[in-house]
Amino acid sequence: MVSRTKPAAALLLAGALLAAAGCSGGGGTAGGGEEAKPPSDPKSVSGDITVLTNRSDLVQNGTMKKYAAEFRKTYPKVKVEFETATDYEGEIKTRMNTEDYGDVLLIPNTVSKGDYPKFFASLGPEKDLVKTHRFTDKTEVKGKVYGIATFGAATGFVYNKAVWKKAGVTDWPKTPDAFIAALKKIKSKTGATPYYTNFKDGWPLTNWTNFLGSPTCDAQANNKLAASDDPWQGSLKTVDTLLHDIVKNKVSEKDPTTTNWEKSKGQLAKGDIATMALGSWAISQIQAAAKQAGANPDDIGFLPFPAQSDGKFCSMLIPDYQQAVNIHSEHKEAARAWIDWMAEKSGYAQTEQAVSVLKKDPMPAALKDYTAGGVRYVPLSNAKFEQVSAIDNASEVGLNKQDYRQRVIDLARGAKSGSLTALLDELAGKWADARGEVGP
């Protein structure tokens, strides 16, 4: 951009910001309190509904259309249309400044939880839904639930069993040190890259935050952050130290700055990469990549964070996007019917090999190793989601953003000088300041 036109660049930025600003808050005028009730009679409910989704892959290959057709068998008068957004967060956030953001949408992470009642119709009291559904506390405002997750995922590392076996590691490492020792063995005994950070694409690094609570088997780990001046006193420090040490011990890829996520899937499938920290949602994708590359999909395994509590590994259950009903929707019943049908009847979670939102459903086939290995599933409570994200944004720490982990990696590989402790202390300082600002 060395010689771009005059202030035009600044104006362009102004334009971009404005695009985000849209028509400055025309939407969300309703005071809330409206409820999208499930229809009593599937035959009578009618209307065309628009569903906004981030899964452009499933819309393009027709999978979503099949779901819609299946849905229509039960609800003959409802027609479902899909709209996708590649940059889901950015585009939908902008659209939410108007009233036109579909009938059903995935709640963007940037929307503050306190604003849910202004944007979405309630889906009923939490005390009822919590009996049957997982993850309800994430969207609960004043006792009411505003979104139901499409599915959830368990945390862990996707790994290539064949490569690990070739290096002579067959048991899951039980401590971070053992984990690094295993990666070192892989480096010396196989040609594979023991660990791949996906530094360039960045978002895979946010999977490390999902391990929050995993080393200590603590379902309340996230809630505790709201009351803590130093998020790195607990399990998060164990997590970041492991990432730091992996890079420091040079058991990760040589040049992290030019990594490529799409390519890495195939490399993991073929055994050029041994391990990546990803959610259980990734298992089916890597297995598909293995099939495509002519490798054995059964080689793709999933292993828990290397720490035990009471002799057991723990894996956190984390919800994916939650579906909600637009408060301005004219077909709230139909919209609600779609959300419930997707969660309960569609088999979507099973097909995606994800953790179903219904408590009664069994764990997916992708997690059979976990079940066999006696891994404890700990659903992470998100009751204090709003406070935690308010502090996170105010402090600009970005627990769920890639930036601070990229700094951890830069430190570890010596691109920048300093120590991990100093970096985490600096972040903790910002966190504490912001907590004072935001208030309880």
Add this chain to the structure above:
Amino acid sequence: MRTAPARKHTWRRQVTPWLFLAAPLALLVTFTYVPVASLIDYSFTDWDGVSPTRSYVGAENYTELFTDADRFQVFFVSVYYLVASAVQIVLALYFAVILSFSTRFRNLFKGILFFPYLINGVAIGFVFLYFFQDGGTLDSVLGLFGYEGDRAWLGSPESANTSLAAVSVWRYMGLNFVLFLGAIQSIPGEQYEAAELDGASRWQQFRYLIAPGIKPVISLTVILSVSGSLSVFEIPYIMTGGATDTQTFVIQTVKLAFQFNKTGLASASAIVLLALVLLVTWLQRRLVPDEKAELT
């Protein structure tokens, strides 16, 4: 009978230019002035970018910006781009002068030099990611000459910023080149002939004929380069996302707005950048007054 059509003509004559102007003016107002006005408006609020409510906080965003030195540290990165633009101007000038003389294949070279400017910045970002990859194009080309191709070009802050600035030079040199070339070609040909008759060397022709002749264009280019260096965005954003100390002021602003929901603060940042660029332009005009180029 005669006057009526004449009056009609004057009326028409008055309205016609406005009709022609209506479309561009409407576009300009809608997409430039109204957004900038709202941007200024947002910069005085605590808006998070999506909430239907926002409250006015006075100049708080600006106070926060100016009391936090960290936020201006990113301008250090601009130094890389400033140095790069100096290199870029010299190179562009060099090529423009060479190709303004009768060189073999001049049109081909002109095309080659200008071509990168026509490519979309995002595409350039992706192309150069492969270029700088471990064992990528750059490494293999260096390998042909016997250099060990084993370097993380985007690995350290210095190397990454230099590489990114180099990409920027590659992209924008063509534009500078074309501006210079146009200016040089507007110098009457007789003057070259006269200079040649007087026995002026190529360097003397450049020093006493071309350089003074294109001075206004050079000073314009410098302004563009300085303001461009302050507002670098797409190449580092696509290639590194601001990691490894390659974050520029604009990247920081975008992150404030879209990652941390501080739209108010981000709007204030954007206004500050705008003001800064205007200030640099003004300073430049004061220091180097835009005198008429005189060729005597």
